[in-house]
Structures are given as C-alpha cells and as structure tokens.
Amino acid sequence: MTERRIVSIWLPRLAIENWQRRNADWPEDLPLALATAGTHGQIVHDLNRAAMESGVSKMSRIVDMKTICPALKISDADHIGDTKWLARLALWARRWGPWSTPDGTDGLLIDTSGADHLFGGEPAMLIDIQDRFASAGCSTRLAIAPTRGAAWGLARFGSERAISKTDPLPYVAPLPVAALRLDPQTLLLLRRLGIRTISDLVAVPRLALMRRFGRANLAENPLLRLDQMLGRRPEPMASPEPPPRYLVETRLADPVMDPSDWLPGMIKDLCDQLAAQAQGCRQLRLSIFRVDGVGCDVTARTAAPTREAGHLLRLFDGKLENIDPGFGFDVFRLTAEAVEPLNAAQPGLDGEDTEGLALARLIDRLTARFGADAISRPLSYESHIPERSQILGAPVSDAPAPLARADRPLRLLTPPEEIRVLYAIPEGPPGAFIWRHQTLRVAKHAGPERIAPEWWHDRSGTRLRDYFRIEDPTGLRLWIYREGLIHDGRGAAPRWFLHGIFA
Known part of the structure; x- marks a missing residue:
C-alpha cells in the first residue's frame, strides 16, 4: 500500500500578492497596507515590502502605523477575493496530485501519495511547486509529511522545503507548540507551564495533560492535535470532488x-x-x-x-x-x-449507424452550438387529452423520450383548426370537408376513438371528442375529431376540427 504523503503550502503573503496581481502598476517603493476591522479600529491585515522596511507590522493599528510611516497608503483587504483566489490556486495545484483543497485562509493541501516519481522525487517536486508558485507571483513555504498536521507545522515553523519520513516525531520535535494549530489562549497557557516545544509536550506525562485538557475541544486540546500530527488519530483531507476514473x-x-x-x-x-x-x-x-x-x-x-x-x-x-x-x-x-x-454495437448492412445514434449526435451538435437550455424534448404527461399528454421539459440530454403511439400523429396543430363539413356520414367522419380553403374528400377512415373530458381540469360544459384517422385519395392522412354529440345537452350541433397530420 502506498504511504500517504501530504504537501502543505503556506502562502504568508497571499492577501498583498493578490492585491498586487490586480494592481500591477502600483510602485514597489510606495508603502502599502491592507486594512481590516479590529477590536479597537482598523488593523494591518497585510503589507508590502516597502511598508515592512518602514517599520509597519501586521496586526498593528492603522493609526499607530501611520504615525511611524506617514507615507503609508491604506487599502481595504478583500477577504472574499482572497478566498476565491485561494480556491483557484487549489484547483491549479492539482497538477501535482488529484486531491487538493484550501487549508484555512492562507494555505493549501495536496495529497501527492504515489505521484512524486513523476517529478523526479519529493525534493524535486517541492522545488517545482515553489518555482511555479513564484512564477504566478506567490511566495510560499512548503513541507511534505505523512500527516496533515506534521506537514502544516513543518511548512510554517520548519526548515525550507522540509521533508518528514514515516515517523514524523523526530522532525517535529524541535518545533514550537504553535505548530500544533492551537488557539492563542491554549498556547499562552502552555508557555506559562514551561512547555515551549513539541518535545517538551511529549515529555509531560499524558495523564497529567488529560486532567487539564481532557474535555477541551480540538483547537484547545494539545493532546488531540499531537495525536493528529503523529498519525495516531486520523485527520481526513476533504477534497472538493472525487478523483476522476x-x-x-x-x-x-x-x-x-x-x-x-x-x-x-x-x-x-x-x-x-x-x-x-x-x-x-x-x-x-x-x-x-x-x-x-x-x-x-x-x-x-x-x-x-x-x-x-x-x-x-x-x-x-x-x-x-x-x-x-x-x-x-x-x-x-x-x-x-x-x-x-456501452457495449460495442454493429453498424447496419450499409455501414451506417442506426437512426437513434444519428439523432443523438445531431442533438449533441445542436446543444454544443446553442447551449443546453436552448433545445428540449417533450416529456410524457398523464392525460387522455392529446394536447396535454406531452409538455416541454428538461434538456434533451436529461429527459427520457416519450413513448410514441402508432395510431396518433407526431405533429399536432396548436390549437386544432376547425373544418367545415360539406356532407356528413351518420356515426362516421364527414364524406368531404373544407380545410384551409381546399376541399378534401375522405377515401378511407378508421375510428372513432372517444375521449371524454377530464372533469378535474375541464369546465362542466366541455364536450367529448370522437377522433377519426382519415385518408384522402392522394394519400394525405389526417387526424380529425367531432366535438360533442347531437342532443347531448351541451351546446348546438357538433363541430369538427383537424388536430394532427400523419407523416
């Protein structure tokens, strides 16, 4: 089984470098600080090198830093923009491993298990990561370790491009307890107890620490954080999406x-x-x-x-x-x-693909050209009324094709067009009728198919329909219906309509 390897990338100057990326024309020698809200007014969230050389420091009040450096320029920190930029960098970092995710507000994690040989080994891979981030305008500190906690601590408090092997304890022992990702109050308490490094923490009897921190949450419990760092307690890395097959x-x-x-x-x-x-x-x-x-x-x-x-x-x-x-x-x-x-399919005897496959490819090309929302297919709907039996639904790539009935035309007229009967046949279709200023004679017919109103949708006076499939002497096949019956008590004489045309 491949040993787990986690790369932690710390971006200590993410905010100011993201601001400089969007404002490339800003002079490098002009002091600049990014301000954010603090307890007693605005504080310095990040600053450029000119401001750092002028004595400005992070987390200090803006009014105090303006006194030290009168030429200091102030701009609001863009926390939302920084978060989006970090997410884009996490996606970009997948060139070194299929699992990557942002780590807090200023870091990235990459699971490179089994992938370092593609880059010439772990030292060469870390150099490649750092060089590529530098080309993108990002300052980084890197570390690789078998656990997320060890990689995080080494990246921020270890040597340059630190590499920890199977047992991380010898590599993290000299690090300060701040490498355990604890909150400030817990770190202050540990320093008061004389525990300054991870080796100091390991030397303390575990039972004594459990009495003091046993019920503390994760950020306040140095024992839980130490177990995560040393691999004694699992700490999964949630990747935004599963790796592709x-x-x-x-x-x-x-x-x-x-x-x-x-x-x-x-x-x-x-x-x-x-x-x-x-x-x-x-x-x-x-x-x-x-x-x-x-x-x-x-x-x-x-x-x-x-x-x-x-x-x-x-x-x-x-x-x-x-x-x-x-x-x-x-x-x-x-x-x-x-x-x-998708199993292998044999083409037709003429060497051409089947009709269904050709239609699917046509739909794909139309969708690619006009967009998925521009093309849709009808969806089946439970209704006896023909014009209600189908509705336009989801895009063609998602919707199942409705079942077609051989006794009904695919093309319906919306709304049905009234026809004028020249002479009628009792209990049958008209012998001749006028539609769109042309006279049509009925040579063949089939029917009737009676469709009653849907009482839960239609008004009380809605009349039933008798549908006929007819054909004229030229072979034109139509779908017509009679609306109502004589003496049905729901209106005058029945009316005739043409509803569909067969292919």
Whole structure:
C-alpha cells in the first residue's frame, strides 16, 4: 500500500500578492497596507515590502502605523477575493496530485501519495511547486509529511522545503507548540507551564495533560492535535470532488497559446480508456491551466453515451477560441465526468449507424452550438387529452423520450383548426370537408376513438371528442375529431376540427 504523503503550502503573503496581481502598476517603493476591522479600529491585515522596511507590522493599528510611516497608503483587504483566489490556486495545484483543497485562509493541501516519481522525487517536486508558485507571483513555504498536521507545522515553523519520513516525531520535535494549530489562549497557557516545544509536550506525562485538557475541544486540546500530527488519530483531507476514473493529461515543457492541436490526441486516448472498460461518455470536461495560475474549464455533454473520438472532438468546436491565453497554457486535462456502460454495437448492412445514434449526435451538435437550455424534448404527461399528454421539459440530454403511439400523429396543430363539413356520414367522419380553403374528400377512415373530458381540469360544459384517422385519395392522412354529440345537452350541433397530420 502506498504511504500517504501530504504537501502543505503556506502562502504568508497571499492577501498583498493578490492585491498586487490586480494592481500591477502600483510602485514597489510606495508603502502599502491592507486594512481590516479590529477590536479597537482598523488593523494591518497585510503589507508590502516597502511598508515592512518602514517599520509597519501586521496586526498593528492603522493609526499607530501611520504615525511611524506617514507615507503609508491604506487599502481595504478583500477577504472574499482572497478566498476565491485561494480556491483557484487549489484547483491549479492539482497538477501535482488529484486531491487538493484550501487549508484555512492562507494555505493549501495536496495529497501527492504515489505521484512524486513523476517529478523526479519529493525534493524535486517541492522545488517545482515553489518555482511555479513564484512564477504566478506567490511566495510560499512548503513541507511534505505523512500527516496533515506534521506537514502544516513543518511548512510554517520548519526548515525550507522540509521533508518528514514515516515517523514524523523526530522532525517535529524541535518545533514550537504553535505548530500544533492551537488557539492563542491554549498556547499562552502552555508557555506559562514551561512547555515551549513539541518535545517538551511529549515529555509531560499524558495523564497529567488529560486532567487539564481532557474535555477541551480540538483547537484547545494539545493532546488531540499531537495525536493528529503523529498519525495516531486520523485527520481526513476533504477534497472538493472525487478523483476522476477516466483522465488524460498533457504537460508541456513550453507554454502554448492554443490547446486545439493537443485535443484530438487526448480525446483518442480517453476513448481508448473507455473502450477498455466498455464505457461510454456522457460528459467531458477539458481543464486548461495557464502558467500564471489561472485555470478554466470547458464542458461538453452528450445525449447518449459514446466513445467516438471524432464526434466528441466536434463538440468543442468554437469553445476554445475565446479563452484568454495570458502568457500561455502548459497543462491540459481531459476528464470523463459521467460515464455509462456501452457495449460495442454493429453498424447496419450499409455501414451506417442506426437512426437513434444519428439523432443523438445531431442533438449533441445542436446543444454544443446553442447551449443546453436552448433545445428540449417533450416529456410524457398523464392525460387522455392529446394536447396535454406531452409538455416541454428538461434538456434533451436529461429527459427520457416519450413513448410514441402508432395510431396518433407526431405533429399536432396548436390549437386544432376547425373544418367545415360539406356532407356528413351518420356515426362516421364527414364524406368531404373544407380545410384551409381546399376541399378534401375522405377515401378511407378508421375510428372513432372517444375521449371524454377530464372533469378535474375541464369546465362542466366541455364536450367529448370522437377522433377519426382519415385518408384522402392522394394519400394525405389526417387526424380529425367531432366535438360533442347531437342532443347531448351541451351546446348546438357538433363541430369538427383537424388536430394532427400523419407523416
């Protein structure tokens, strides 16, 4: 079994670097502080190097820092924007492992178990992570360990790019107790007790500590935090989404401006993976990563499971041209997010695909061109009245096809069009009638099919219908009905309507 390896990435200057990323024209020698609300007024949330060299410090009151540095400029901290930027960096960091997640407000976690050999080992992987974050304008401190707690503590209080092996205790023992992720009140109490490092905490009898902290919550209990750090107590890492089963990734040594040249080969490789497991794709996601840390996703959905590379490639037509390349793309990832069983199918004797498959591909191309909400199919609805038996429902990729009746036309007129009968046949359809200024004669007919009103929907005076399928001498097949019966007490003479046209 592969040993668990967690990389902790600390971004100590996340807020100011995110502000500088959005305000690239700000002079580097002009002191700047980001302000946030404090107990006694605004305090310094983060600051640039010019402000740091001028004596400004974090968590100090703004009014006091203005006294020390009169040239200090103040801007409001954007906590929401920083959180969004951290989430985007967590997605971008998945190039080093499929599981990654933000850690607090200034850190990231990546589960790289079994992946370090792709980068030349753990030391080389940490150097690669730090260099790429630096290229994206982010200062980092890194550490890798078998537990989340050990990696967190080493990243913030250990040596540069610290690496902890199977037993983390020898590596974390010299660290201060602040590496245990405890609240300030607990840290102050430990210092008053003379416990300053993790080795000091380990040397204290456990029973004595349990008497003092046994009922404290996680952030106030150094024993629970120590057990998590040493791997004695599990601490799962919640990744925002499960890892994909079918994935193809392309990494480029040099950035490119257009991913189109690599997409056909990636789709073919993904279809080969699906074919090996007798699966078909229902949703594809192309993730494109820029060298500056910005990523974007392009999604394509299908109406039926498929693994035909040419058809899937056409679904991305026109979707890649408007993506801002920035300084270029260097990683492409294609994922089959929704799959279904799909056995091999034999084409027809003429070599063509079946009619249902051709319709599904047409729906896919229309959906890709106009959007999933622009195309829908009718859904079956429980009603005897023909115009109520179907409603427009979900997008075609989600909705099951309604069951078609052979004795009813697929095309209905909305609303039904009244026809003028020239002469009628008792208990049967008219012998001839006028519709749209043309006279039609009935050569053949079948029926009637009687449909009564739905008393829970219709008004009390609604009349029943007798439907007939008729055909004129030219082969035109129509669906007509008589509304009402003679002497039914619900109106005058019955009226005739044309409701549908057979193909």
